[in-house]
Structures are given as C-alpha cells and as structure tokens.
Amino acid sequence: MYKTTAQETVIPIEKDEKWFGGVVNEAHLMPLAEGYDFDLYGNTGTNQAVPLLVSTKGKFIWSEEPFRFAIKNNQITIANRGETITVDSLGKNLRDAYLNASKRFFPSKGQLPDTLLFTRPQYNTWIELVYNQNQKDILTYAKSIIDNGFPPGVLMIDDNWADYYGRFDFRPDRFSDARGMVDTLHQMGFKVMLWISPFISPDTEVFRELQAKKYLLYDGSDKKSWKDADKPMIVNWWNGYSAVMDFTNPEAEKWFHDRLEYMVRTYHLDGFKLDAGDADFYPVNAISFRPATPNEHSRLWGNLGKYYPLNEYRAMWKMGGEPLVQRLRDKKHSWEDLQKLIPHMTVAGLLGYQFTCPDMIGGGEFGSFIGRDNLDEELVVRSASCSALMPMMQFSVAPWRVLSEDNLMAVKKLVAIRQQYVPYIMELVRRSAETGEPIVRTMEYEFPHQGMAEIQDQFMLGEKYLVAPVVTKENKRKINLPKGVWKSDEGETFVGPKIIEKHIPIDRLPVFELLNKE
Structure with a gap:
C-alpha cells in the first residue's frame, strides 16, 4: 500500500478518499487538497497541532515526532528525520481511523477539566x-x-x-x-x-535569579554544551522580547x-x-537542560x-x-x-x-x-x-x-x-x-460515505443533534440532513437524505434531533 525510505513515506490516496488532521488552524482548508504542504517541525500553526492524519477510508498516519506532509499527484508524502511512521489501514471510515489512533497512541485518561x-x-x-x-x-x-x-x-x-x-x-x-x-x-x-x-522579562530581578539557576533556554549559536552555555535565548513574541523557561529541566x-x-x-x-x-x-538552535x-x-x-x-x-x-x-x-x-x-x-x-x-x-x-x-x-x-x-x-x-x-x-x-x-x-x-470520542463531530464522522466530508457549516453534537448555525451575512441557509428521521427545534419532522433551505431569524439556532438513524 505504501513505501518507506529512510526519511520519506508515500501513501496513495484512494478514489473518493479524504484526509484531515495535523493542524487545527488549517482545518478550513480540509479535506486536504492537491498542493497542500505543511511542516510540523517547529510549527504548531499558532494553535493546536498533532502528528496525526486520518482518512474517510479508515486509515491513519501517526508519528511521535513532527513531520512534513504534502499532497501531490494523489499521494501523501510524509518527510521527517528518520523517525518511525505508522500507517494503519484497519478501519473502514473516519470514525474508525480516529478511534484506532486514539486508543493506540493517546488514550483518554478518564479525567475532566473543571465542569x-x-x-x-x-x-x-x-x-x-x-x-x-x-x-x-x-x-x-x-x-x-x-x-x-x-x-x-x-x-x-x-x-x-x-x-x-x-x-x-x-x-x-x-x-x-x-x-x-x-x-x-x-x-x-x-x-x-x-x-x-512561559516568558521572563529580561533585565529584571527574576530574570537574574533564573539565569543564575540555569532555568532558562540558552542561545546555541556558539554551539556550547548546556553546561557551558551562558547566554540566555531572547525570543521575539507579540509583546516584545523575553527569555523563555526551560521545562526540560x-x-x-x-x-x-x-x-x-x-x-x-x-x-x-x-x-x-x-x-x-x-x-x-x-x-531550533536553543540549548536546553535536556535536548x-x-x-x-x-x-x-x-x-x-x-x-x-x-x-x-x-x-x-x-x-x-x-x-x-x-x-x-x-x-x-x-x-x-x-x-x-x-x-x-x-x-x-x-x-x-x-x-x-x-x-x-x-x-x-x-x-x-x-x-x-x-x-x-x-x-x-x-x-x-x-x-x-x-x-x-x-x-x-x-x-x-x-x-x-x-x-x-x-x-x-x-x-x-x-x-x-x-x-x-x-x-x-x-x-x-x-x-476519547469527540463531543463536536464532523458530519462525515457520524454519517460516513454519504458525501458529507466537505460540509463545513454544520456539525453533530454527539450522535443525537445536528446543529446548523448561520455563519454568513444572509439570514437563510441550506441544511443537509443525512439518512434518518429528524425533528427540528420548530417541531417539524423530516426524512433524510434531504436538503432544506430555511430563513433563520437572528435569535434562532437550528437544531435537528435524530429520531431514527435508518
């Protein structure tokens, strides 16, 4: 199915197969299209990122380390620094792909944030x-x-x-x-x-304390070891220039x-x-307590x-x-x-x-x-x-x-x-x-292989409610109902698959309850 070299893995894209993942802040560009290219090394896309790609055909790609992924000629090319790449094709749909990856590589811990x-x-x-x-x-x-x-x-x-x-x-x-x-x-x-x-303002009492204790990242441009490093790394962020805590220590x-x-x-x-x-x-050239x-x-x-x-x-x-x-x-x-x-x-x-x-x-x-x-x-x-x-x-x-x-x-x-x-x-x-199952889900996740992989303006809350807010200046929208029997927040019943068009008042949030999936 795929070939691997020391630093490159190539995975063919099947007919009608769609891929998602990698970078949350790029999700509006998904499913990933021809020509897409992103390098995860040193770049979390200003939001969350994970070395994981999942497909509507049930496959997933995972690595413990960052990689570059590109879509070209109906293939995904994964390039990295020689770390192990896992390509799993045991699933049949997007849900399988995600759950298989989750259970294997980042299982849920059974703990909640503050409710x-x-x-x-x-x-x-x-x-x-x-x-x-x-x-x-x-x-x-x-x-x-x-x-x-x-x-x-x-x-x-x-x-x-x-x-x-x-x-x-x-x-x-x-x-x-x-x-x-x-x-x-x-x-x-x-x-x-x-x-x-994690920033520390330079030329302050706390900065001097942390510098003396070697709790900061150090500038590695002179290629010194951590033991010999003596120049704290100063980075430019949205509020100016600061030193950075070294949490490998x-x-x-x-x-x-x-x-x-x-x-x-x-x-x-x-x-x-x-x-x-x-x-x-x-x-990349920062020196830390642990590489x-x-x-x-x-x-x-x-x-x-x-x-x-x-x-x-x-x-x-x-x-x-x-x-x-x-x-x-x-x-x-x-x-x-x-x-x-x-x-x-x-x-x-x-x-x-x-x-x-x-x-x-x-x-x-x-x-x-x-x-x-x-x-x-x-x-x-x-x-x-x-x-x-x-x-x-x-x-x-x-x-x-x-x-x-x-x-x-x-x-x-x-x-x-x-x-x-x-x-x-x-x-x-x-x-x-x-x-580990998502709370908010893509339409494709809940209704696989019904042509819904590219829908970006409605979502499922769990398996029970389809939520279709207005996200354009127009006060109307089309709502794509998958197979099943649906009851709207206004009390109407619909049998899907069906596309309905509605005028949505400013104070209404269209919600459709799934009464029967088949």
Missing part, C-alpha cells in the same frame, strides 16, 4: 480591558455580567496584571487588594483564572509550579489561562495545566486525551473567520482535543470593538449562535455595551438555549473522558 467550563458561559476580560487589567474595572465587568442577566461562570483575568513577565504578584498600582477582589468574585458566583505565559518546572501555587494560596485563584507555548517560540525539539518544548508547557482542573491553552503539541482545555486561536471580527469556527472545532476533535472552546464571541481582535464604525452587531449574535452548542461558550466583549436591545436579547436567548442542552453536553463530556 464549570462546560455548564456556564466563560468571560474573559481581554476585549473590555486589553492591557489595562485592573481591580476596579474587573469588578465592574463581573457586576455587569450579572446585572444584565447573564449567569456567572469562569472569569479570566488577562495579560498585564503583573509588573513584568516572571513576576508572580499583582501589580499594586492597579490592584489595591487582589485577594479581596478574587474573594468578591467568588461571592458573586465566579471562579477566577489568571493569564500566564525538572527544577525549572518545579520553580514555575511553585510560583503558581503561591498565586493560588496568596490570592485564592482557581486556575490559569496558559497562553503562548507555540513551538515557534522555541528556536528537545521545539515541539517537545511546546508539549512540556502543556504538562503544567495538569495540576489545575481549571486550565486553558491556545497552543499545544500532542497531549490528546488529557484533561486540558484547548481554545481556538483568536479570530478576526469578520464573517470569513466566523466560518472557520466549525471546521477548526471539528478537526480539533479528530486530533484528540475534545475539551475545546471556540474563540471569544465576536472575535478576539480588540481593535474591532473600539467605537462602532467597524462593529457588525449581527456578526456578534451569529458568533454567539455558532458557539452556543459547542463544548464551551466564551464571552469577552460585553454584549450589553456593543449591541442594541433586540440583539442583546437574542444573545441572552442563545445562552438560555445552551442551558437546555447542558445535561446532554455533560453526558458527552464524561463519555469523552473515558473513550
């Missing part, structure tokens, strides 16, 4: 406060959530709460009583997460974990949003989240089956990016990331929410609709600030719709923790 992440909406302070994170406005935001009729849930305090990166204390000029703030948020019904990263990981525990004890925090950690922030690829450094950042049931990641390498929450990368405030949510979420599920969160509702790009000129209220509502029956639902921009009364009521109705499905979502969450 509040699923049962209530989440709220992130980023869009409202950006880099001006401060006690007064955080409490105002939390109070406004409740005053405007939204249920309390997880509240995430975003970046710039400390004097500098690596300093584990709230900055006193913006937080006069951080512990009291967190206690007040608890009394209001929230659990509190705090943004952190167990003592460095312990130091960082101790700092997190200090924050929990001192400020009564419940968990952490662990940002950055992308493989491309770990230079590691950039991808392995990214994976080690993921280990820290296991200490805290309340966690969230935006970048990850491997780690499928773990009780780690994965959020899709920040999306722009645009219809084009809204249309990426479903394919990105469903491919995340095919890579072992089941405890997934779509991006912040309306997008995570704060510039779009300054003033009203660039804001599309309908887009915010449809974004809430798209998120409502995904595993998690996260707000950042305050809907009551940017929406008209009618559109605000539409968003609140969507939150109420979600609450009706929370028992079923939690059933899927608990089952997924045992089996």
Whole structure:
C-alpha cells in the first residue's frame, strides 16, 4: 500500500478518499487538497497541532515526532528525520481511523477539566480591558455580567496584571487588594483564572535569579554544551522580547509550579489561562537542560495545566486525551473567520482535543470593538449562535455595551438555549473522558460515505443533534440532513437524505434531533 525510505513515506490516496488532521488552524482548508504542504517541525500553526492524519477510508498516519506532509499527484508524502511512521489501514471510515489512533497512541485518561467550563458561559476580560487589567474595572465587568442577566461562570483575568513577565504578584498600582477582589468574585458566583505565559522579562530581578539557576533556554549559536552555555535565548513574541523557561529541566518546572501555587494560596485563584507555548517560540538552535525539539518544548508547557482542573491553552503539541482545555486561536471580527469556527472545532476533535472552546464571541481582535464604525452587531449574535452548542461558550466583549436591545436579547436567548442542552453536553463530556470520542463531530464522522466530508457549516453534537448555525451575512441557509428521521427545534419532522433551505431569524439556532438513524 505504501513505501518507506529512510526519511520519506508515500501513501496513495484512494478514489473518493479524504484526509484531515495535523493542524487545527488549517482545518478550513480540509479535506486536504492537491498542493497542500505543511511542516510540523517547529510549527504548531499558532494553535493546536498533532502528528496525526486520518482518512474517510479508515486509515491513519501517526508519528511521535513532527513531520512534513504534502499532497501531490494523489499521494501523501510524509518527510521527517528518520523517525518511525505508522500507517494503519484497519478501519473502514473516519470514525474508525480516529478511534484506532486514539486508543493506540493517546488514550483518554478518564479525567475532566473543571465542569464549570462546560455548564456556564466563560468571560474573559481581554476585549473590555486589553492591557489595562485592573481591580476596579474587573469588578465592574463581573457586576455587569450579572446585572444584565447573564449567569456567572469562569472569569479570566488577562495579560498585564503583573509588573513584568516572571513576576508572580499583582501589580499594586492597579490592584489595591487582589485577594479581596478574587474573594468578591467568588461571592458573586465566579471562579477566577489568571493569564500566564512561559516568558521572563529580561533585565529584571527574576530574570537574574533564573539565569543564575540555569532555568532558562540558552542561545546555541556558539554551539556550547548546556553546561557551558551562558547566554540566555531572547525570543521575539507579540509583546516584545523575553527569555523563555526551560521545562526540560525538572527544577525549572518545579520553580514555575511553585510560583503558581503561591498565586493560588496568596490570592485564592482557581486556575490559569496558559497562553503562548507555540513551538515557534522555541528556536531550533536553543540549548536546553535536556535536548528537545521545539515541539517537545511546546508539549512540556502543556504538562503544567495538569495540576489545575481549571486550565486553558491556545497552543499545544500532542497531549490528546488529557484533561486540558484547548481554545481556538483568536479570530478576526469578520464573517470569513466566523466560518472557520466549525471546521477548526471539528478537526480539533479528530486530533484528540475534545475539551475545546471556540474563540471569544465576536472575535478576539480588540481593535474591532473600539467605537462602532467597524462593529457588525449581527456578526456578534451569529458568533454567539455558532458557539452556543459547542463544548464551551466564551464571552469577552460585553454584549450589553456593543449591541442594541433586540440583539442583546437574542444573545441572552442563545445562552438560555445552551442551558437546555447542558445535561446532554455533560453526558458527552464524561463519555469523552473515558473513550476519547469527540463531543463536536464532523458530519462525515457520524454519517460516513454519504458525501458529507466537505460540509463545513454544520456539525453533530454527539450522535443525537445536528446543529446548523448561520455563519454568513444572509439570514437563510441550506441544511443537509443525512439518512434518518429528524425533528427540528420548530417541531417539524423530516426524512433524510434531504436538503432544506430555511430563513433563520437572528435569535434562532437550528437544531435537528435524530429520531431514527435508518
């Protein structure tokens, strides 16, 4: 079926066979098409990545190490550095391919993240406060959530709460009583997460301490050994230039974990949003305590989240089956990016990331929410609709600030719709923790070989509900019902296969319950 050389594996693509996987942030380009080419080495695609490809014919491709994969002349070519490549063709469909790979290489651990992440909406302070994170406005935001009729849930305090990166204390000029703030948020019904990263600001007291202990990555351009290395690696990331923690060193990981525990004890925090950690922030020529690829450094950042049931990641390498929450990368405030949510979420599920969160509702790009000129209220509502029956639902921009009364009521109705499905979502969450099976699934996963592999604007919530949100500016859409008997949220019954076209009001989320599969 395939041939292998020392560093290249070639797999023929069968007629009508479609392939998915590798990189979550590329999922809108899947199934993979002729000419596609991506190198996973040192590149997690600004989101989650896994060295796994799965096919609608039941095959999967896996390696423990990053590889380059390309589609050309009806073949997949896997190129790497000589590591073992597994090609398995025992399955018959996409579901078989995923489950066979999952059970063999990243079985679920039977553990859950904090269930509040699923049962209530989440709220992130980023869009409202950006880099001006401060006690007064955080409490105002939390109070406004409740005053405007939204249920309390997880509240995430975003970046710039400390004097500098690596300093584990709230900055006193913006937080006069951080512990009291967190206690007040608890009394209001929230659990509190705090943004952190693996970066250390240079020329600071903490930097000098970590340099002396050799807990940082070192510049390997002079090819010194780790023992002799003396120049910390400084990387460029979205907030400037920083040193990076070296988590191949167990003592460095312990130091960082101790700092997190200090924050929990001192400020009564419940968990952490662990940002950055992308493989491309770990230079290929970096020297670490233990030799590691950039991808392995990214994976080690993921280990820290296991200490805290309340966690969230935006970048990850491997780690499928773990009780780690994965959020899709920040999306722009645009219809084009809204249309990426479903394919990105469903491919995340095919890579072992089941405890997934779509991006912040309306997008995570704060510039779009300054003033009203660039804001599309309908887009915010449809974004809430798209998120409502995904595993998690996260707000950042305050809907009551940017929406008209009618559109605000539409968003609140969507939150109420979600609450009706929370028992079923939690059933899927608990089952997924045992089996690894996706919570949100592609149509092809549940209905193989019915011509649904390329559908990107609807998804299955488990095996029971077909969810078809509007993701375009038009207030109508076509809904593709597979074989079976379906009952809509409006009470109509349909027999599939059938394509129906519907006008969808702004406050409606089309959901079809599968009554009988055949």
